Amino acid sequence: MTDLSSTEPATHRSLKVADARTKKRNAAEKRFRAYGIVAIAIGGLFLLALTYNILKAGLPAFTQYVVELEVTLTQDEFDAAESQMLKTAAYTDIFIGNFEANLEERGVEVPYDGDAIERLLGKVGGDIRSYYRENLDDIGQPVTFQLQTSSRVEGYFKGRVNRDTIVDSRFLMGSDLDIVDALRDAGVLTSRFNWAFVTGTDSGVDNPGGAGIGASAIGSFFMMLVVLFLSLPIGVAASIYLEEFAPKNRLTDLVEVNISNLAAVPSIVFGILGLSVFIQFAHLPQSAPLVGGLVLTLMTLPTIIISTRASLKSVPPSIRDAALGIGASKMQSVFHHVLPLAMPGILTGTIIGLAQALGETAPLLLIGMVGFVAREYPDGVVSGFMDPNSAMPAQIYTWAARADVGFYEKAWGGIIILLIFLLLMNALAIFLRKKFERRW
Amino acid sequence: MTDYKISAKGVQVYYGDNHAIKDVNVDIEDKTVTAFIGPSGCGKSTFLRTLNRMNDTIDICRVEGDILIDGEDIYDPAVDPVQLRAKVGMVFQKPNPFPKSIYDNVAYGPKIHGLARNKAELDEIVEKSLRKAAIWDEAKDRLNAPGTGLSGGQQQRLCIARAIATAPEVLLMDEPCSALDPIATAQVEELIDELRQSFSVVIVTHSMQQAARVSQKTAFFHLGNLVEYGETDKIFTNPEDSRTESYISGRIG
Ligand SMILES: Nc1ncnc2c1ncn2[C@@H]1O[C@H](COP(=O)(O)OP(=O)(O)OP(=O)(O)O)[C@@H](O)[C@H]1O
Ligand SMILES: [Mg+2]
Numbered sequence: 001m002t003d004l005s006s007t008e009p010a011t012h013r014s015l016k017v018a019d020a021r022t023k024k025r026n027a028a029e030k031r032f033r034a035y036g037i038v039a040i041a042i043g044g045l046f047l048l049a050l051t052y053n054i055l056k057a058g059l060p061a062f063t064q065y066v067v068e069l070e071v072t073l074t075q076d077e078f079d080a081a082e083s084q085m086l087k088t089a090a091y092t093d094i095f096i097g098n099f100e101a102n103l104e105e106r107g108v109e110v111p112y113d114g115d116a117i118e119r120l121l122g123k124v125g126g127d128i129r130s131y132y133r134e135n136l137d138d139i140g141q142p143v144t145f146q147l148q149t150s151s152r153v154e155g156y157f158k159g160r161v162n163r164d165t166i167v168d169s170r171f172l173m174g175s176d177l178d179i180v181d182a183l184r185d186a187g188v189l190t191s192r193f194n195w196a197f198v199t200g201t202d203s204g205v206d207n208p209g210g211a212g213i214g215a216s217a218i219g220s221f222f223m224m225l226v227v228l229f230l231s232l233p234i235g236v237a238a239s240i241y242l243e244e245f246a247p248k249n250r251l252t253d254l255v256e257v258n259i260s261n262l263a264a265v266p267s268i269v270f271g272i273l274g275l276s277v278f279i280q281f282a283h284l285p286q287s288a289p290l291v292g293g294l295v296l297t298l299m300t301l302p303t304i305i306i307s308t309r310a311s312l313k314s315v316p317p318s319i320r321d322a323a324l325g326i327g328a329s330k331m332q333s334v335f336h337h338v339l340p341l342a343m344p345g346i347l348t349g350t351i352i353g354l355a356q357a358l359g360e361t362a363p364l365l366l367i368g369m370v371g372f373v374a375r376e377y378p379d380g381v382v383s384g385f386m387d388p389n390s391a392m393p394a395q396i397y398t399w400a401a402r403a404d405v406g407f408y409e410k411a412w413g414g415i416i417i418l419l420i421f422l423l424l425m426n427a428l429a430i431f432l433r434k435k436f437e438r439r440w
Numbered sequence: 441m442t443d444y445k446i447s448a449k450g451v452q453v454y455y456g457d458n459h460a461i462k463d464v465n466v467d468i469e470d471k472t473v474t475a476f477i478g479p480s481g482c483g484k485s486t487f488l489r490t491l492n493r494m495n496d497t498i499d500i501c502r503v504e505g506d507i508l509i510d511g512e513d514i515y516d517p518a519v520d521p522v523q524l525r526a527k528v529g530m531v532f533q534k535p536n537p538f539p540k541s542i543y544d545n546v547a548y549g550p551k552i553h554g555l556a557r558n559k560a561e562l563d564e565i566v567e568k569s570l571r572k573a574a575i576w577d578e579a580k581d582r583l584n585a586p587g588t589g590l591s592g593g594q595q596q597r598l599c600i601a602r603a604i605a606t607a608p609e610v611l612l613m614d615e616p617c618s619a620l621d622p623i624a625t626a627q628v629e630e631l632i633d634e635l636r637q638s639f640s641v642v643i644v645t646h647s648m649q650q651a652a653r654v655s656q657k658t659a660f661f662h663l664g665n666l667v668e669y670g671e672t673d674k675i676f677t678n679p680e681d682s683r684t685e686s687y688i689s690g691r692i693g
Contacts, residue, residue, distance in 0.1 A: 327525040
């Protein structure tokens with residue numbers, strides 16, 4: 001028996017006065033909180049700088065400058081032009097005629113010639129001819145043409161081309177800028193949202209204005225379908241087996257270690273693997289979203305398996321006991337009780353894996369899904385999987401590597417679209433998690 | 441021999457190298473309440489879990505010896521442990537309701553075993569089970585509320601209701617009243633007495649009074665050994681082993 005009286009404090013201290021120990025502890029806590037706030041502030045700052053840069057460089061890609069002109073082509077003019085040797089030149093003349101009349105009507109006075117028109121708007125004759133040949137009914141009717149300006153002219157509006165530094169060339173002369181300014185003041189040349197960038201396909205290396213990310217977005221979409229429908233069932237089934245059913249022995253330990261290691265393998269290794277296995281050995285078509293999807297599935301599986309196993313592990317074992325204790329089979333206990341509780345974690349892991357796959361570039365380059373492949377839309381579901389296409393990040397990479405500075409803003413604009421997709425996916429993940437998360 | 445509901449012969453349980461149950465022989469009669477008593481860590485829960493093979497879920501656990509229920513060896517390879525557990529129900533030491541509604545907690549067992557042909561029958565089973573487990577009055581207005589939102593003692597009674605809803609022949613209860621107030625305890629004891637009419641009940645308890653009140657047979661475990669097993673009256677009034685006597689009178693444990 002210890003003497004109780006000896007454990008009494010020697011002096012009584014007030015609770016209102018912090019002693020030295022408490023002061024030290026509180027100070028340490030305050031410091032720790034300050035570190036945390038600083039860390040978050042730095043992170044936020046970087047995020048802000050990044051967002052600002054991306055928006056600044058990428059937003060111009062969504063603006064397009066067009067010359068709007070109403071043209072009326074009579075049947076006689078059409079027949080006359082079609083019977084000539086240089087048909088497009090004839091159409092160019094018709095265009096210039098209409099253009100002149102239009103400018104006169106608006107009171108715009110600026111000297112120009114046919115070459116200047118070609119420098120500003122490209123080969124308008126060809127555009128007009130192909131329009132009328134496809135829409136014969138419009139002959140004799142007034143038609144409003146919206147003609148896209150050349151990338152140099154766009155560069156002038158977006159600040160890449162400057163009056164002081166411009167060097168006359170066959171692409172753009174200093175005098176052309178006077179025409180451009182006059183047209184803009186007269187309201188003939190206007191800016192509008194560049195839908196062609198969102199929905200279009202990749203263009204030639206000398207035509208940054210016509211480049212669009214639509215086709216490669218479709219490529220990414222088909223690839224994500226492959227990844228989702230392969231990696232989710234395979235990953236979840238493998239995790240459930242490993243976590244709930246597999247005996248714990250050397251073999252399963254080995255499998256486990258290897259899955260963790262696979263998650264850390266650089267993605268380009270998966271690209272090489274895909275090239276040799278799927279294309280050279282299995283003879284699947286090159287540059288096909290199907291192959292891209294298979295490669296990305298290999299890459300995503302470890303992520304999904306690891307996160308699924310972690311969320312299965314976090315389900316309290318007493319729930320399994322409870323189910324088994326009233327005579328549920330192992331499978332019933334897993335599917336009725338464990339899996340629903342693990343669902344939010346599984347979904348989060350899956351969407352993180354998909355988001356990673358969506359942004360992956362290197363393995364796609366190896367299997368030939370480079371940007372310039374995305375020249376046309378697939379014409380059906382099968383073709384969506386099998387025909388050569390690119391994916392958004394590979395497209396962005398291709399643009400960034402091109403010489404023409406016009407592609408620079410396309411690359412940044414592509415990044416904005418990619419980020420929008422990622423944000424949407426994350427929003428979906430949060431929504432699904434909230435939906436499945438039962439707080440009880 | 442086959443008069444006994446459960447008969448265990450030479451049962452050894454190991455957790456890895458830890459010899460948790462040492463050569464236990466015990467015969468448990470039908471339509472009786474058998475109490476397992478003994479100091480903490482002596483192996484009561486472990487032995488109870490061998491009776492419905494819940495130890496199968498613990499990788500390092502190894503069971504030797506024979507355990508017969510109705511004369512059949514439950515560790516025979518031909519025995520399906522899932523079927524066994526439907527016949528031998530269990531209430532765990534810690535309350536573990538499913539994170540589902542109160543109704544679904546109770547209805548789950550009957551549903552997977554096909555005990556109800558329609559919703560009305562299922563409703564009836566649920567109500568009867570909740571009433572028997574002395575929680576109907578508290579639960580009847582919130583059958584769709586989550587079972588995990590109940591208090592600890594209410595959760596334990598819900599788990600009892602869940603266990604009896606599957607109509608087991610043997611009910612294993614691991615300290616079912618440790619979180620209950622005296623009124624609920626009395627109700628559960630009443631239930632145990634009632635269950636005795638048709639089932640055999642094995643109950644682990646730390647309360648000597650409870651063992652004396654509800655059981656007809658008592659088994660005293662100490663350090664993995666079954667020290668003494670016999671009529672409850674005799675164990676509590678005239679124990680043969682000195683260890684039993686010291687435990688009951690509060691000197692060990
Ligand atoms: N899952 C397990 N893994 C390893 N050892 C275990 C496990 N469960 C129990 N044991 C060991 O087996 C012995 C008996 O434990 P058991 O849970 O059966 O005791 P108990 O009599 O039920 O005690 P209490 O009255 O405290 O519940 C203890 O030494 C314990 O450490
Ligand atoms: Mg116990």
